[in-house]
Amino acid sequence: MPLAAATLWSARNHLGEIMNPPWLLPASVLLMSYLLGSIPFGLLLTRLTGAGDLRKIGSGNIGATNVLRTGRKGLAAATLLLDLLKGVAAVLIGAALVDGGGPMAGAMAFIGHCYPVWLRFAGGKGVATMMGVVTALHWPAGIVFALVWLGALFGTRWSSVGGMAAGISAPVALWFMGRIDLVPATLALTLILLWRHRGNIARLAKGTEPRIGASKG
Known part of the structure; x- marks a missing residue:
């Protein structure tokens, strides 16, 4: 483990030396995270x-x-699983290459999933990718996210309710766990996630939102 850490530190310093001006490495990490998240x-x-x-x-x-x-x-x-791992990978890469870069890299992967350039920015809702981001940032909050998601999903059989409830739980859990530093980033992701579910919210209000396992009729 010390050898791996030393190797990573050396690679990070080397990247920092060859990528000038200083903002080039953080910008490259954010772009890479976006492109990773945008893989459909x-x-x-x-x-x-x-x-x-x-x-x-x-x-x-x-x-x-x-x-x-x-x-x-x-x-x-x-x-x-793959959408979740996109979020995990982005956070780990961002944290390894840039001081404090994990949250922003995770956020960019989430945005990439929701608004992928390859699909004319029409992507997914971001629930699985956000779960990966939250888990990589603070695994106890990731467990809360997963439990709330599963509980709301199986309790209501509405996928949208499970995803939105889990998204809301993330900044709340981090606040109560003392990781207030991670609340702003996860709160921003929650707001985007809720915006991506606006059609589902309208159907829930009308009583027309389909449940998982229900017939199309």
């Missing part, structure tokens, strides 16, 4: 396995919930 794993997996164009199925969303509507539970689970 749900769309890629469904295409590669012959499940069709995910944007023409169900809600048209590229996330795991819509992948589930293809009937491929394994693909939905894989999409969830």
Whole structure:
């Protein structure tokens, strides 16, 4: 472990030396995090396995919930995991390369998932990626996020309610856990997540939001 830390420190210093002006390394990390987050794993997996164009199925969303509507539970689970890992990887890379860079790198990965340049900025809702970001920043808050998500999801059978409840729980949990330094970044992600769910909120108000497992009729 000390050898790995020393190697990482050496690589970081080398990058800092060759990337001038000083803002170039942080900017590169943010761009890399955005591009990482913008990889549409749900769309890629469904295409590669012959499940069709995910944007023409169900809600048209590229996330795991819509992948589930293809009937491929394994693909939905894989999409969830990969979207989560995008957030984890961005935070770890950002923290390793830039002092205090984890939260901003995670936020950029989340934004990349929600607004990917490859899909004309029409991406997913960001729940899984936010869970990865929160878990990498402070794993106890990540556990709270996951438990709230699962509890609300199975309690209501509304995917949107589970995602929104989990998103709201993140800054609240971090506040009570004493990680107030992480509250501003996670609160910003929560607000974006809620904005991405505005259509779901309207359908919930009208009573037309579909439940997981319910028939299309």
